[in-house]
Amino acid sequence: MDHTTQAKQQAAKAALKYVEPGMILGLGTGSTAAELIRLLGEQVAQGFDITGVPSSDQSAQLAQELGIPLSSLQESPVLDLNIDGADEVDPQFNMIKGGGGALLREKILAQSAKRNIFIVDQGKQVHELGAFPLPLEVVPFALESVVIQLQQIDLNPQLRLQNGAPFKTDEGNAILDADIRGFSDYQRLNSRLLAIPGIVETGLFLDYVDVLIVGNLTGAGILENPK
Numbered sequence: 001m002d003h004t005t006q007a008k009q010q011a012a013k014a015a016l017k018y019v020e021p022g023m024i025l026g027l028g029t030g031s032t033a034a035e036l037i038r039l040l041g042e043q044v045a046q047g048f049d050i051t052g053v054p055s056s057d058q059s060a061q062l063a064q065e066l067g068i069p070l071s072s073l074q075e076s077p078v079l080d081l082n083i084d085g086a087d088e089v090d091p092q093f094n095m096i097k098g099g100g101g102a103l104l105r106e107k108i109l110a111q112s113a114k115r116n117i118f119i120v121d122q123g124k125q126v127h128e129l130g131a132f133p134l135p136l137e138v139v140p141f142a143l144e145s146v147v148i149q150l151q152q153i154d155l156n157p158q159l160r161l162q163n164g165a166p167f168k169t170d171e172g173n174a175i176l177d178a179d180i181r182g183f184s185d186y187q188r189l190n191s192r193l194l195a196i197p198g199i200v201e202t203g204l205f206l207d208y209v210d211v212l213i214v215g216n217l218t219g220a221g222i223l224e225n226p227k
């Protein structure tokens, strides 16, 4: 197993300690969240009682295969806890998410949770965001128009592809990956992007972290956000 996977597993293992019996738990998306879902599956097989609300079809499928009882956000609109991964996190707990294209549902779950824990391997910690392109979820009808507007503010948007065709999110939208290097006021950038009609959501997750768990080869560091 490679070192990054080991670090992801350590982060997931540390997050498991925050999960209490009877919780309605938001299940993130991506390889780190998948590690947590696998651990939860083991717990559920031993009789642990939780209900998951998945942030993507992919996580729903994995959880289902592992026998984790699932609910939907419609049935369970308030989550006790949400645990998800991230692509980048800076020292102020600002994050980029959406590398797996699940940013919209992920942000909705994060907003619906009483508490949010994010689990990352230490390679995700950065001084400033942007080496990882910022995913933007865009309504297909608006795609070309949004591209032009993003080009005008030098964000160099790239249409995300999958097997040669435009990537399609679980909500049927497209993803544009934008180059935000050089921008430091993320709140302002986020508001500016959300003001463009057709951009449904951005992968900038600001003010969402309650606890950040950073996995390494042998364990995990716990960082509480003093917000």
Ligand SMILES: O=C[C@H](O)[C@H](O)[C@H](O)COP(=O)(O)O
Binding pocket: 028, 029, 030, 031, 032, 033, 084, 085, 086, 087, 097, 098, 099, 100, 101, 102, 103, 106
């Ligand atoms: O859309 C995907 C999510 O935001 C993921 O949480 C993020 O991309 C991190 O994924 P991974 O744990 O695979 O690095």
